[in-house]
Amino acid sequence: MVVIQTLGLGVLGAPGARRGSLSAMAWPDGLSITFHFLFVSDRLLTMANPKRVLSTAEDRRVDVLTAATAAFALRGYFGTNTTEVAHASGISQAYLYRLYDSKEALFIAVLNHVKLRIRDDLRSTFDSVPTDQIDAALAKQRAVDHDIAMVLLHAVAACVVPAVAEAVRDCYQDQLEFLRGRGASVEAVRRYLSEAQYSNALQAAGIDSSSASSELLLP
Missing domain, CATH: 1.10.357.10 (Tetracycline Repressor, domain 2)
Known part of the structure; x- marks a missing residue:
């Protein structure tokens, strides 16, 4: 079992998305998933395979x-x-x-x-x-x-x-x-x-x- 730490945040663009605390997510061995972190304004959002490009300063x-x-x-x-x-x-x-x-x-x-x-x-x-x-x-x-x-x-x-x-x-x-x-x-x-x-x-x-x-x- 693989344990991944991620942020408990709403989906990008979802109404009411807020900063969340760190939580553990467990995935079966052999399951490959890529997480990308995007900064939007001053919020950190977590998504799997996002299509939006990082907005820089x-x-x-x-x-x-x-x-x-x-x-x-x-x-x-x-x-x-x-x-x-x-x-x-x-x-x-x-x-x-x-x-x-x-x-x-x-x-x-x-x-x-x-x-x-x-x-x-x-x-x-x-x-x-x-x-x-x-x-x-x-x-x-x-x-x-x-x-x-x-x-x-x-x-x-x-x-x-x-x-x-x-x-x-x-x-x-x-x-x-x-x-x-x-x-x-x-x-x-x-x-x-x-x-x-x-x-x-x-x-x-x-x-x-x-x-x-x-x-x-x-x-």
Whole structure:
């Protein structure tokens, strides 16, 4: 007789599943059974031959950043609470704080995510543009993801928080260095950044900056 120690837990996804105490299970000799342990949020669940893949902390961070970006875009830094972000991410608030120890830390992570998204967009747009055409191409660059635009706009409004102000400066500095490195002039970059900020404000007001009707509102 083979004795296997396992956790007395409910089936994965079963309503009311809770942590249980260790109990012994006896199996006839020769019976082969494989147990896999899955961490879901902060709970350890035991299953035989599970089909679900282990959700790592990094996977959860991606989920949280996606949910947090949408939440901060809608309500801003001061209007968003971590409870709704945790709920939208499918995790507990306690687990959220294991990933990011404060709302400020979460917002800074979102701003870094925004910075990388913008850099990727700029790279895909301008990497193939000849240096002598960069300024002209940059003058036409206005479209940006709505949530990214709103997060940046809210971030500027939250610059009374020193760490947020630093992250905002870093985001714009990153764009400046990237574009200057591709050969854009200082004046072209300055104009691009100012028009991008204005375009974000138009989006917040419900005006599509790429539409013909907005042309009179743009420099």
